[in-house]
Amino acid sequence: MSTPLLEIDNLKVDFELPTGTVSAVKGVSFTIDQGETVALVGESGSGKSVTSTALMRLLPEMAKISGAIRLDGEDLTQVSASRMRRLRGNEFSMIFQEPMTSLNPLHRIGRQIAEVLHRHRGLSGSKARARVLELLHQVGIPEPERRISSYPHELSGGQRQRVMIAMALACEPRLLIADEPTTALDVTVQAQILELLRDLQQRYGMAILFITHDLSLVRRFAERVCVMRYGELVEAGETATVFNDPQHDYTRMLLDAEPRGSKAAVAENAPVLLSGQDVRVRFTTKKRLFGKDDHFEAVRGIDLTVRRGQTVGIVGESGSGKSTFGRALLRLLKSQGQLRFEDTDITDFDKSHMRPLRSRMQVVFQDPFGSLSPRMTVGEIISEGLKVHFPELNRREREARVIESLEEVALDPAMRKRYPHEFSGGQRQRIAIARALVLKPDFLLLDEPTSALDRSVQMTVIELLRHLQQKYNLTYVFISHDLAVVRALSDTVLVMKEGQVVEQGSAESIFQTPREEYTKALLKAAFLREMDSAA
C-alpha cells in the first residue's frame, strides 16, 4: 500500500474575530490517493470550502490552522511561505466557484495562463505561447489562436471556467481542488465541464478533490465521498456505499432532500387566470441618432395560458429569456402581443393602470439577499404593499396582517422587528414570500426562488409553496433552471431556448417522454434520467 497523495490529519480551522473565536473546521481527517476523485459534500456553512482553501493556505490571516496537511509526506502547514508559493499552481492547483470573476478582467486570457508557466516553468515567449495554445485546445476553447488574445468579458461563463481549468492544469499538477466548479453554470455546460475534467484527469493522472453541494454530481463523478456538517466529517466512504446505505442521519437527510413528488393537474375547465398571445420583448441594444436603432429580441412570440390553481414551470438556460418573459407577464417590462389577466386586456396597461392589479399578481425573486431592503425591518417590508393597496387599514390591522402572513410562512411573528441581514437565505426567501402573500394575491411569479438555497432548505421552501397553493388555490408561474425543482412543483412545463418555446406539455410528458433534442439534452445533463433508473 503506497502512501496517499494527500493526507489531512485532524485539521482544525478557527477564525479569530473581534467577537470571539469561530471554529469553522473541527478536526477533519481524510486522504486522497494518486489519480483518485474524492468529493467533499456539505451545505453552506459546513466548512467544506474553508477546508479546501486551507489546503491552499489562502485563508485570511485571522484564520488559525492546526493539524497536518501532508502532500507526499510534506506538511503544508509547516512549510515556508515561499515554498508554498512554489507548490501552488504547480504541484496542486485550484479552480473556483465563480468563473465570471475569477479571471483578471484587464488581462488577456493568454497572458493569464502564460503567467503560471512563467512562474513555475520559466517558460516565456513562443514556448509559453505554444503551451498556452495546446492547453486552450485541450480544454475545448474553439479557435485558440484567436481566443488567446481575448479578454475574459468576451467569453461565456463556461468558457471562462475552461480558461481557469487550463490555468490550473498548465503545470500538470498532481492534485486539483475544484471548489463547486460548475455551480454557477447552466446544466448543459455543467455536464461538459465535468466531462472535460474527467478526460483531463485521465490524461494527466491527477487526483481531484471535488467540493460540491450537489449530490447528483457526486454520484456520477467521485469514487469516494466525505460528508461534512458544521465543520465535522459525519460520514466518509465509497460513493456507492454511502449513497445506497447512508449511515448518518444527516447524509440520509441530504439524500432525501432531492426534490420529490409531483403536482396533480388542475381541471381542464378551470378558469383562465392569465394568458398571453405571441408575447414578444425587444431590447434596444444601440440607439442611433439617425436611422433605425438596433434591437435584440429576448422573447420571440410565446403563447401561454395559465389556469387558476395551475403551476406553469418555465425552464431554460441562462439567456433563454425565461426571466424576461416572466417579467413581461406582469408587465414589469414592455412587450408586444396580447396579455390578459382574467377578463382584463392588460396589453397596453401602463404603470398606473397596472397598480390596482399589482396586489393580485405578485412576484418572488431569486436573490434573497438583494431583494429585501437592508434598511427596513421585516415588518416594514411586508406591510409596505398594504399601505399602497389597502390604505383603509389602520396600523393595528396592518400589523395583524403582517403577523398572519409571517405565521403562514412558518416564521416567528416576533421577527418582524428585525432587519433582513439577521436572517439566513431560506428565512429571507420566506420573508419575500410573506411580503407577496400579505396582499392576498391570486397569482405569484416565482423567479428562481430556490436557486440560491441549499437543497435541504430548498425542500422546505418547496413544501411551503405547495402548502400555500393548496390552501389559497394560488396560481404560480415558476421559473427555474433547476429541472428537479420544476418537476416537483409544476403541472405544465415550458422549455425555453433563445426566446422561444421549444417544447411544452404536462410535466409528466416532458420529463418522461421528451420529444425535442434540446429537452433531452437538458434532462440528460441534469442527470435526472439516471437518477430514475438508479432509484
Place this chain on the structure above:
Amino acid sequence: MLSYIAKRLAMAIPTLLIVITASFFLMRVAPGGPFDGERQLPPEIEANLMAAYHLDEPLPMQYLRYMGNLLQGDFGPSFKYKDFSVTDLIAQGFPVSLELGGLAILLALLLGIPMGVMAALKRNTTVDYLLMGTALGGIAVPNFVIAPLMALFFGVILGWLPVGGWNGGALPNLVLPVVALAIQQIAYIARMMRASMIEVLGSHFIRTARAKGLNERQVIWRHALRPAMLPVLSYLGPAIAGIITGSVVIEQIFGLPGIGRYFVQGALNRDYTLVMGTVVFYGILIVLMNLIVDLLYSLFDPQIRYDD
C-alpha cells in the same frame, strides 16, 4: 469611436448653452455696472460708453447679440482692460493656469496613489491611520485657509519661498500655489485609492493570482494596481473641474496672472464680457476634460469600448 466623440460633443452644446445663458443673466442681476467707479462719470460720457458697448439696448437684444458674436468665436472686448479683447486675456492667462493646474493634478496623482495603496496594504495599522488622518485633514481644511498659512510659514517666517508672483513661472514661485492647489486632491485620491485597493484585494481574481503561486509583489503590481486605479481615473474629470475652480482662489491669493484672476477681477468690476468669456472657456474645458478622461478609461479597461 469617432461617432462616440461626435455624440458627446453634440451633447455638450445644450450644457454650454445653459451655462452661458444662466451666467449672462445672473451677471446682469448683480447691482452696479462696468463703468461705476469711485469718481462718478459725467452722464453724457457714461451714455456714450454704454452706447458704444451696446449696453443701452434691451437685455434680450444684448443676449442675442452676445450669442451671435460668440458663434463667430468673438468673446468681445474687455470693459476694463480697454486695449485687450477677452480672447487676448484668456490667451495670456491660460498658459499660467494650465501649468499650475497640470502640475497640481500630477502632484496629486504621484502622492495620492501611493498613499492610498500604502494605507490599503497596511490596513488598520498605525501607518493606515496616520495616512488617512492626514488625508481627512487635507479635505477638511479649504485651500483658501491653507494657502495664506503656507505663505506665512514658508515665505515670511522661514523665508524659503516667495510669497507670491509669477516670475515667469520660476520653480520657487510655483511650489506654494501648486501644493496648495493639490492638497485637497491628494487627499481625495488617497482615500479613493485606499478604498478601491481594499476592494480589489478582496476580489476573486486576486485569489486566483495567489493560487497561481505569485508572490505578493507580483499580485499587487501585476493584478491589483491597474483595476484599483480605475475609480481614480474616472474621478479625474471632476478633479480637473475642482482644480480649475480652486485655482481661481489660489491665483488671487498668490497674485498669479492666470485666468482665474481675470475671472475674479472681472466679476468684481462688472466686466461682463470678461466674466462671460472665462465662464464659457471653463465650461468648454470641463466638458473636454471629462471626454478625454472617459476615452482614457477605455484604454485602461478593455471592458469599456466606445466603438460600434
